[in-house]
Amino acid sequence: MSSSSPFIPSLEHLTRQRGVLGSLVVSETDGIVIDAVVQPSVKAPVVAALAASLYRRARQSAHAAGLGGVRYLELVADGGRLCMAGRDDLVVVLVTDTRVGVGLLRVELLRTAAELPE
Amino acid sequence: MSVSDDIRRWSDELARSPASMVFLPLGEALRTRGQIDVALRVALRGLERHPYDADAHDLLARIYVDRGETERALDEWDAALRCTPGHAGALKGMGFVCFNQGRVVDAERYLAEAAAASPEDDGLGMALLRVREQIANANRTPPSANAAGANSAAPAPEPESEPAAASAPTPVTNGNGHGATNGNGAATNDVRAESAFAEGDAHFGDPRLLFADLIGVADQAALLLDEDGLVMAGQYVVSDGMDVGAEVGAALSGISDEARRAMRHLPLGDWRTIIFETPAATVVMTPAPQDGLVLVAAAPEVPSGLVRRALESVSQRAKRWMEQLS
Numbered sequence: 001m002s003s004s005s006p007f008i009p010s011l012e013h014l015t016r017q018r019g020v021l022g023s024l025v026v027s028e029t030d031g032i033v034i035d036a037v038v039q040p041s042v043k044a045p046v047v048a049a050l051a052a053s054l055y056r057r058a059r060q061s062a063h064a065a066g067l068g069g070v071r072y073l074e075l076v077a078d079g080g081r082l083c084m085a086g087r088d089d090l091v092v093v094l095v096t097d098t099r100v101g102v103g104l105l106r107v108e109l110l111r112t113a114a115e116l117p118e
Numbered sequence: 119m120s121v122s123d124d125i126r127r128w129s130d131e132l133a134r135s136p137a138s139m140v141f142l143p144l145g146e147a148l149r150t151r152g153q154i155d156v157a158l159r160v161a162l163r164g165l166e167r168h169p170y171d172a173d174a175h176d177l178l179a180r181i182y183v184d185r186g187e188t189e190r191a192l193d194e195w196d197a198a199l200r201c202t203p204g205h206a207g208a209l210k211g212m213g214f215v216c217f218n219q220g221r222v223v224d225a226e227r228y229l230a231e232a233a234a235a236s237p238e239d240d241g242l243g244m245a246l247l248r249v250r251e252q253i254a255n256a257n258r259t260p261p262s263a264n265a266a267g268a269n270s271a272a273p274a275p276e277p278e279s280e281p282a283a284a285s286a287p288t289p290v291t292n293g294n295g296h297g298a299t300n301g302n303g304a305a306t307n308d309v310r311a312e313s314a315f316a317e318g319d320a321h322f323g324d325p326r327l328l329f330a331d332l333i334g335v336a337d338q339a340a341l342l343l344d345e346d347g348l349v350m351a352g353q354y355v356v357s358d359g360m361d362v363g364a365e366v367g368a369a370l371s372g373i374s375d376e377a378r379r380a381m382r383h384l385p386l387g388d389w390r391t392i393i394f395e396t397p398a399a400t401v402v403m404t405p406a407p408q409d410g411l412v413l414v415a416a417a418p419e420v421p422s423g424l425v426r427r428a429l430e431s432v433s434q435r436a437k438r439w440m441e442q443l444s
Binding site: 046047050051053054057058061062064065066067068069070071072073074075076077078079080081082103106 | 362365366369370372373376377379380381383384385386387388389390391392393394395396397398399401415422423
């Protein structure tokens, strides 16, 4: 990834949080990685595709249920979490292990998403 | 500060000062986290030291409801009302149990008293509205049906929701002349006999109200969906009084399929919870037995931590309810 990307400082900040294995900015529409700062164990393209798909589905379902657009999504699994926050077509995705302090992370993620370019 | 931190802090405080009233928030926190047995021990120990504290009896009653011991719960609410006549929590609990038993007139009376004692509780107002609607509907039916349905135990088609709200009489203590106080004789025994019949019928109360006492806060909803996204229990009532559970359930159930698919390709194990926030609601969901789904939704202003905790209680009850069904 280019170090000149405007997303890198935010992604690096997120990835420094305890328990965070990687952070990515992905395109919700096609699930490709826009930018990422991830540990070697994280397969960024796979995470991006699956996270984008899940976020898209949640957004469509929430819209169908009359709840409006999704601004934050968190999937908790036995071995960690996927946390996402989106703006327009861009979604910031975090991959974490189980040690994460999710309250702080949620706030940071929403802040990062709010700063994404429109 | 997390709930775990609170529990640790309260536990420490209770260890230092066994007579402290901190057993109340501690017991409640343990209960809502699903640590029912631990909560029970905490509540019982607290009651040993504070036998005349209505809130302690109320806490114990709610724990008993979670354990499916409705009769004991009613006894505790009875005790709470003896300690503090007009105790809103006790009246509310008794109202929900009565409603689940199909005794809507009793339920209306309890909930009306609870609402009067706790006018800031919007959830009570909503519950009261629904009970009154049901009474009005019953009054529109032929007299014979009405007599059976309005105020006797378990109007037949209403399966009792869960072991919690299953049995038991209404040990009325507030002097309104309806029902009977525990141990007061025939009337109580009659009601208990009716309740035992309802329980023995292996059914549960109105499934729509399965989570009613757990989702006591205004602007919350809980649903149990089957593998096809159909509502099995719970309801999702919006501001105009409409239950949109079927629509919401159908729309949201697909998210779990997507999550399952994602988990097959990510080294994170099985998914346990999905939380998402929209301008209209915070929604949390978790898998239920038989590929079902439990979801809790709340207005955005409800703290997300509270919604997540509510999911644990709702999920446990859903599991027990499905076990009873099967």
